[in-house]
Amino acid sequence: MEQSSQDAASELRRLRWQCRRGMLELDHLLDRFLDLGYADLDEGRRETFLRLLGEQDQRLSDWFMSRAPASDEALQDLVDHILDVVRAPAPGG
Amino acid sequence: MSLPTRHFDALIIGAGGAGLNAALQLASADLRVAVVSKVFPTRSHTVAAQGGVNAALANVLPDSWHWHMFDTVKGSDYLGDQDAIEFMCREAIPTVYELEHAGVPFSRLDDGKIYQRAFGGQSQNFGGDQAARTCAAADRTGHAILHTLYQQNIRARTHFFDEFFALDLVRDAEGVVCGALVLEIETGEPLLIESKATLLATGGCGQVFRTTSNAHINTGDGMAMALRAGVPLMDMEFFQFHPTGIAGKGMLITEGTRGEGGYLINKDGERFMERYAPRAKDLASRDVVSRAIVTEVKEGRGCGEHGDHVMLKLDHLGESVISKRLPGIRESSKIFAGVDPVVEPIPVFPTAHYAMGGIPTDRFGRVAMPAGQGSEEVVAGLYAAGECACASVHGANRLGGNSLLDILVFGRLAGKDIIDFVRENPYQRTADSASLDQAMGRLTRWDKQDDGVPVAQMRADFRKCMEDHAGVFRTEEVMQEGFERLCELRERLPEVRLSDHSKVFNTARIEALELENMMDVGFAIATSALHRQESRGAHSRPDYPDRDDQAWLKHSLYSKDGDRMDYKPVRTKPLTVESFPPKERVY
Ligand SMILES: Cc1cc2nc3c(=O)[nH]c(=O)nc-3n(C[C@H](O)[C@H](O)[C@H](O)COP(=O)(O)OP(=O)(O)OC[C@H]3O[C@@H](n4cnc5c(N)ncnc54)[C@H](O)[C@@H]3O)c2cc1C
Numbered sequence: 001m002e003q004s005s006q007d008a009a010s011e012l013r014r015l016r017w018q019c020r021r022g023m024l025e026l027d028h029l030l031d032r033f034l035d036l037g038y039a040d041l042d043e044g045r046r047e048t049f050l051r052l053l054g055e056q057d058q059r060l061s062d063w064f065m066s067r068a069p070a071s072d073e074a075l076q077d078l079v080d081h082i083l084d085v086v087r088a089p090a091p092g093g
Numbered sequence: 094m095s096l097p098t099r100h101f102d103a104l105i106i107g108a109g110g111a112g113l114n115a116a117l118q119l120a121s122a123d124l125r126v127a128v129v130s131k132v133f134p135t136r137s138h139t140v141a142a143q144g145g146v147n148a149a150l151a152n153v154l155p156d157s158w159h160w161h162m163f164d165t166v167k168g169s170d171y172l173g174d175q176d177a178i179e180f181m182c183r184e185a186i187p188t189v190y191e192l193e194h195a196g197v198p199f200s201r202l203d204d205g206k207i208y209q210r211a212f213g214g215q216s217q218n219f220g221g222d223q224a225a226r227t228c229a230a231a232d233r234t235g236h237a238i239l240h241t242l243y244q245q246n247i248r249a250r251t252h253f254f255d256e257f258f259a260l261d262l263v264r265d266a267e268g269v270v271c272g273a274l275v276l277e278i279e280t281g282e283p284l285l286i287e288s289k290a291t292l293l294a295t296g297g298c299g300q301v302f303r304t305t306s307n308a309h310i311n312t313g314d315g316m317a318m319a320l321r322a323g324v325p326l327m328d329m330e331f332f333q334f335h336p337t338g339i340a341g342k343g344m345l346i347t348e349g350t351r352g353e354g355g356y357l358i359n360k361d362g363e364r365f366m367e368r369y370a371p372r373a374k375d376l377a378s379r380d381v382v383s384r385a386i387v388t389e390v391k392e393g394r395g396c397g398e399h400g401d402h403v404m405l406k407l408d409h410l411g412e413s414v415i416s417k418r419l420p421g422i423r424e425s426s427k428i429f430a431g432v433d434p435v436v437e438p439i440p441v442f443p444t445a446h447y448a449m450g451g452i453p454t455d456r457f458g459r460v461a462m463p464a465g466q467g468s469e470e471v472v473a474g475l476y477a478a479g480e481c482a483c484a485s486v487h488g489a490n491r492l493g494g495n496s497l498l499d500i501l502v503f504g505r506l507a508g509k510d511i512i513d514f515v516r517e518n519p520y521q522r523t524a525d526s527a528s529l530d531q532a533m534g535r536l537t538r539w540d541k542q543d544d545g546v547p548v549a550q551m552r553a554d555f556r557k558c559m560e561d562h563a564g565v566f567r568t569e570e571v572m573q574e575g576f577e578r579l580c581e582l583r584e585r586l587p588e589v590r591l592s593d594h595s596k597v598f599n600t601a602r603i604e605a606l607e608l609e610n611m612m613d614v615g616f617a618i619a620t621s622a623l624h625r626q627e628s629r630g631a632h633s634r635p636d637y638p639d640r641d642d643q644a645w646l647k648h649s650l651y652s653k654d655g656d657r658m659d660y661k662p663v664r665t666k667p668l669t670v671e672s673f674p675p676k677e678r679v680y
Contacts (some may be wrong), residue, residue, distance in 0.1 A: 006595075013598040017256070017278060018311055020132050022140035022239075025344055025425065027309045057140045058236035065424040089431050 104288035108134035111479025111504035112294030118250035118508025142235030169488025281596030302445035317610035328450035338444020340402035404438035457508025490631020545590030
């Protein structure tokens with residue numbers, strides 16, 4: 001038990017570093033999602049999150065900014081989910 | 094102390110455009126070159142540069158490198174070194190063609206030539222009509238450049254240490270820099286890399302301010318390493334605030350929005366830039382626009398509940414222009430500001446964007462230090478290039494599109510000079526144990542386990558203080574108060590503690606090390622700004638509203654030791670053409 005919770009903690013720290021990107025927009029989306037939404041992901045979506053982190057910054061930026069669809073459905077689904085979790089509310093709203 | 098040690102001809106710290114272009118020269122010349130990067134190389138901040146790179150190709154409108162030079166000298170508010178600027182503007186043309194041949198997919202005109210966009214501060218004929226000088230690969234120029242350089246480095250067998258954090262430079266018994274102590278982030282283990290020459294290419298430091306366009310990695314590590322090695326930082330008071338960051342968040346709304354016809358309004362709906370820059374209006378250089386926005390806010394014409402920002406209006410451009418010509422802006426505004434610019438304006442405020450100052454170098458990337466009596470000395474074997482360096486081409490204010498140019502031109506030149514240096518100095522020096530102990534001390538200091546101030550709190554207090562007291566508007570009173578507050582924070586730094594002492598991927602420890610770096614760099618900015626009693630370029634002092642060439646046409650040099658300031662003359666003599674004498678800067 002002890003070992004596995006340590007592993008989970010170090011896995012989370014590893015992910016945290018993978019959320020460090022070359023663009024502030026991505027830092028903001030990924031890092032906040034790690035805090036706000038990652039814990040609620042099921043095993044399958046966690047794997048998708050890992051795949052997402054392995055992508056190039058420019059592609060991620062294209063996907064998050066809706067300039068291009070993600071390369072498969074699972075990734076697109078996760079991108080949409082991250083946006084829902086992190087998106088700013090309308091001013092005054 | 095016995096540490097795992099690796100040896101290379103050259104060590105490059107940083108894998109952005111500057112580091113990779115330097116590494117490529119070295120690897121192509123069959124030198125053994127190591128590149129250390131705290132993040133995977135293609136996640137370096139260069140990837141964020143979407144606007145493009147300047148070169149006087151004259152593909153869209155007439156142009157010449159000499160006009161480009163004039164604009165850069167004028168943009169620098171005459172603080173840039175004119176020899177370095179001439180050099181960079183001449184080199185711009187072959188540099189862009191070289192990138193084109195290397196495979197960077199520049200956007201093209203119908204006739205097949207590289208498309209060029211108009212950016213603020215670009216003129217024809219020494220201050221005449223708007224020029225179009227910026228070459229872009231769609232809106233992904235930085236990405237295209239970084240990837241091209243990375244692929245070429247892989248092919249040339251550059252040795253990459255990905256996700257290694259450089260802690261400090263190390264010296265031999267004679268005091269000569271001979272590599273760096275680095276930390277493998279995954280394992281938490283230190284590694285000594287000894288090299289015949291070392292290049293700092295660690296990029297910018299925007300994270301020292303609370304609101305910034307810079308990614309989280311931009312913490313000024315290389316600048317702080319130089320300071321700790323006794324090298325002063327030059328012209329650090331000159332920090333460019335991009336006029337249009339998303340208010341409260343910092344993300345950049347590209348200058349291209351104004352290039353395409355967007356403009357700024359205050360709470361009365363007035364297009365206020367017409368008052369500040371009658372000719373260039375919203376395309377005036379960044380410091381002029383930033384100051385105008387802050388003035389509007391200070392004088393009560395700001396928008397929103399707290400009147401703390403202005404609005405960037407794009408809706409008149411229509412949905413198709415916004416979607417086609419400004420991809421990403423609509424989504425970015427929706428995600429980070431919660432507004433759709435097709436129907437409503439975007440709340441914006443200046444965001445800390447670019448450090449004009451940095452580690453002082455000559456045209457060849459060699460770190461140069463004052464050696465008393467106004468003379469200068471090259472620090473043997475130590476180089477710097479890119480945003481962390483100051484070859485002094487941006488002076489008091491950088492023009493959009495000139496930074497990618499700077500990192501490419503001087504990165505390459507540093508690489509070439511290192512080749513000669515290593516050939517002339519082929520022996521490997523060995524790090525001295527005192528120097529190693531000092532570098533290791535940076536790590537072990539964070540092993541203390543008692544109670545103390547959390548890193549996150551100190552970081553937040555520090556960045557807020559920098560924003561409030563060393564930001565866009567700077568009076569003696571505001572800055573003096575800020576300096577005292579910073580001193581208090583610095584005194585408390587030894588009390589800051591880590592709560593997580595694990596080894597594997599301990600990102601909290603990296604953030605602690607970055608905090609120390611940011612504080613060193615923050616002091617350089619705040620101290621230099623406090624001392625410069627004039628307004629020039631990005632450094633704006635309401636209490637000294639004019640530029641004072643008599644007293645202040647000189648570079649400032651901040652040393653960590655005693656927060657000392659020194660000064661050195663601006664190099665006003667270009668390489669082959671006449672000097673551009675200081676003139677009032679109007680747009
Ligand atoms: C949003 C944005 C848009 C921009 N757009 C443009 C533009 O259109 N045109 C233009 O000319 N300029 C632009 N700029 C400026 C330009 O992008 C940067 O000045 C430039 O990319 C800096 O390149 P660099 O090679 O010096 O550093 P970076 O690309 O920042 O690379 C720094 C490298 O150093 C490494 N590093 C840092 N610290 C350490 C450490 N302690 N240990 C190990 N490695 C370390 C990092 O991992 C990274 O690899 C823009 C800047 C921003 C913020």
